[in-house]
Amino acid sequence: MTQNNATAFELNIVSCQECGLLVRNSPSPANSCPRCATALYPRKVHSVSRTWALMLAAAILYIPANLLPIMVTTSLNGTQRDTILSGIISLWTSGSWGISVIVFIASITVPLLKIFVLALLLYGTQRRPGWQPQQLTRLYRLVKVVGRWSMLDIYVITILTALVQFPMVARVNVGPAAIPFAAVVVLTMLATMQFDPRLIWDACDKRDGHDRKTE
């Protein structure tokens, strides 16, 4: 659109986090947006360390979320404890292949993908400045969009628990994995919100500026 390749940061302008209004940066730190009163910062505050913390917490909780049972079914045949994976396998063996693939993607692939992509984004901005900025931004957008879908299993268990309440015949209860599982979803969403994609491009700008000087 324009041939001028300056970022707002380079011209000492801050774009508001919430409403996008451009405000000329002043030296005083207590600056707030004149349109929506949001505190103004050129970049999200402590973006990298906060994203690291939330992402690592999610990675740790991913282990109990997958090893502990998420659903406990009590019936005349005894008590059955299902982990997320065993639930998917029983869906597959009962012939509901499509549904089992959807649950596999939402509950196992998406959380893992989020953790790996966040780690990659952080690694890229910290260790490999200016590395594949377009691909990294695309990955960031992907994680932002798919993040919410891992909540799927939580809703399935909620509905099953509410409906399968036949005394003496069959009962479904929530297993101990549900809370770490929900925590993984929420923590990875928070981590994605804390990450500032502009950091990917800042490293690029810095490198390009450096190149220009040395040439």
Next chain:
Amino acid sequence: MREDLIVACPECDLLQRMVPLHVGGTARCCRCFSILYKNKKHGLEMALALIMTAAFFYIIANTYPVLFLEKQGIRTASTLAQAVGTLWGQNMRIMATAVMITAIGAPGVEITLLLYILFSLRRRRISGRMPLLVKLLHKVRPWQMLEVFMLGALVSFVKLGGIATVMPGIALWAYAVLTILLAAVTVSLDEQTLWSYFRQGTVLSNGKPQ
């Protein structure tokens, strides 16, 4: 170059001049291709019509049972709120809260806020606290997961089919419609257009108009 026609890309911070768009057009960043702004003709009216319909379906979806289950003559049914109550009764209070916020609370707040904001904008009644409400809307939106709940209900439908007779309730259809309506609202309403009602994007020094 007029300063009020400049936009900074939210994802890579590059400053770009705003160009007029044809109706239905989208402006993307020339460096990272993120969406900068859109031109929606009648976007506000469309969004208002959609959100009024959505409010109606939201009420139906929350009053009627989502699924019915029948086994050996015993029939159970549950609305979403009752399902949350069952979780709470089983001492799974954190989970009950998570479901309540993402499937009942956040959609309700989103619909209420949009109704208020869009009605006020239509009647040109812009109060000082409205930017704060738009901000709240922006904060609530990521936590609204009705479409995920909808898929969850379908997965439960298939899972329950294996053990008993399962029937869809009125609320399941209402959720399906509500999911589509809320997606359509998001499409027809451009956030930058919404913000532009409060003040044009001018560059200000130290938070005071130049």
